[in-house]
Amino acid sequence: MTQALLVIDVQNDFCPGGALAVPGGDEIVPGINALMADFSAVILTQDWHPAGHSSFASSHDAEPMSMTEMPYGAQVLWPDHCIQGSIGAQFHPDLTVDRADLIIRKGYNPAIDSYSAFFENDHTTPTGLEGYLRTRGITDLTMVGLATDFCVNFSAVDAAKLGFTVTVRTDLCRAIDFDGSLDAARTGMEGAGVMLA
Ligand code: VGL
Ligand code: ZN
Numbered sequence: 001m002t003q004a005l006l007v008i009d010v011q012n013d014f015c016p017g018g019a020l021a022v023p024g025g026d027e028i029v030p031g032i033n034a035l036m037a038d039f040s041a042v043i044l045t046q047d048w049h050p051a052g053h054s055s056f057a058s059s060h061d062a063e064p065m066s067m068t069e070m071p072y073g074a075q076v077l078w079p080d081h082c083i084q085g086s087i088g089a090q091f092h093p094d095l096t097v098d099r100a101d102l103i104i105r106k107g108y109n110p111a112i113d114s115y116s117a118f119f120e121n122d123h124t125t126p127t128g129l130e131g132y133l134r135t136r137g138i139t140d141l142t143m144v145g146l147a148t149d150f151c152v153n154f155s156a157v158d159a160a161k162l163g164f165t166v167t168v169r170t171d172l173c174r175a176i177d178f179d180g181s182l183d184a185a186r187t188g189m190e191g192a193g194v195m196l197a
Contacts, residue, residue, distance in 0.1 A: 001040050001041065001137070001138075002137055002138055002139045002140055003039060003040075003041070003138065003139075003140040003141070003142065004039060004041035004042070004043055004133065004136075004138045004140070004141055004142070005035060005036060005038075005039040005041070005042045005043070005141075005142050005143075005144070006043050006045065006117065006141050006142070006143045006144075006145075006155065006159075007032055007042065007043070007044045007045070007095070007100075007144055007145050008045050008117065008143060008144065008145030008146060008151045008152050008155055008173075009045055009046065009047045009082075009145055009146045009147070009151050010025075010028070010029060010032065010044070010091055010092050010095050010145050010146060011046060011047060011082055011088065011089055011090065011091055011092065011146075012087055012088045012089070012090055012091075012092060012093075013047075013081040013082050013086075013088035013089065014047075014081075014082075014146040014147065015092055015146075018081070018088055019079050019080060019081040019082075019088050020078055020079050020081040020082075020176075022146045022147045022174045022175065022176055023174060023175075024174045025146050025147075025174050026092060026094075027174065028144065028145070028146075028171075028172045028173065028174060029092050029094045029095055030094070031144075031171070031172045032095065032096075032144050032145070032172055033094070033095065033096045035142075035144065035169070035172065036096055036099045039142070041101055041136065041138060042099045042100050042101060043100060043101060043102045043103075043104065043129075043132075044091065044095075044097065044100045044102070044103045044104070045103075045104050045105070045106060045117045045145075045151070045155070046082075046089065046091070046103055046104070046105045046106070047081070047082035047089070047105075047106065047107050047151070048082060048084050048089060048105035048106060048107050048108050049081070049082050049083055049084065049089075049107045049108070050083070050084055050108060050110050051080075051083050051084075052110070053080075053083075053107065053110055053113075054070070054075075054110060054111050054112070054113070055075060055076075055077065055078050055107070055113040056077065056078060056079070056080045056081075057077035057078065057079065058079075058080055060077055062077050063077070064077060064078060064079040065077070065078070065178060070112075070113075070121070071122075072112065072121055072122035072123070073121070075113060075121070076178070082107065084108070102132060104117060104127060104128070104129050104132075106120070106127050109125070112125065114127065115150050115151045115153070115154035115155070116151070116154035116155045116157075116158045117129050117151070117155040117158075117159075118130055118155060118158040118159060118162065119158055121154075123158075130162055133164070138164075139164060139165060140164065140165040140166075140167075141159050141164050141165070141166050141167070142166075142167045142168075142169060143155060143156050143159075143166065143167070143168045143169070143173075144168075144169045144172035144173055145172070145173060146173065146174055147173070147174060147175050147176045148168075148170065148173040148174060148175035148176075148182060148185060149175045149176055149177060149178070149181040149182045149184070149185035150176060150181070150185075152168060152173050152185075153185035153188060153189055156168050156189050156192070156194045157188055157189060157192040157194065159194075160189075160192040160193045160194050161192060165195075166193070166194045166195065167194070167195040167196075167197050168189060168194055168195070168196050168197065169197050170196050170197065171197075
């Protein structure tokens, strides 16, 4: 048992009707549920921001989807989303959450965004997921979820850099595709050795 399925941020706010809706975000839920049967280890991630998070445009008196500079680099300013305890932060109601061995939350640090399931956006502060996977002997990761060009992309690239064998099932992902972000993500993932299936 060396393989795990990592399901990224399949939460209400990233689905149609949510605060940061990804087009077609809900379409992937049945396929993800079905894919869980092929894995003995299933891990979910949950974007989990405190109110007033530094990645929110509202915290900077800025327009959503504008850019700012953070101490760790460029940052997209998002609409308020996935606020801890909110309905928007909950998993899509049809996702088979009961199959999860681990639910890892990220983005709880008020000053740093965290797209990746492995490191916050400073690329330094770990979430602890690497240690969990290594101590379970997991070496191969299949990733699905939302959004292809942000949290899936950052998670896949970090995992590959850490030495995991990574496959992204792009048919079970959906993208925000903001300002060329999807093309850049595909190029970045391929460059890092991530297999796009
Ligand atoms: C995400 C933007 C902000 C994601 C999370 O899950 O891809 N994108 N927070
Ligand atoms: Zn977020």
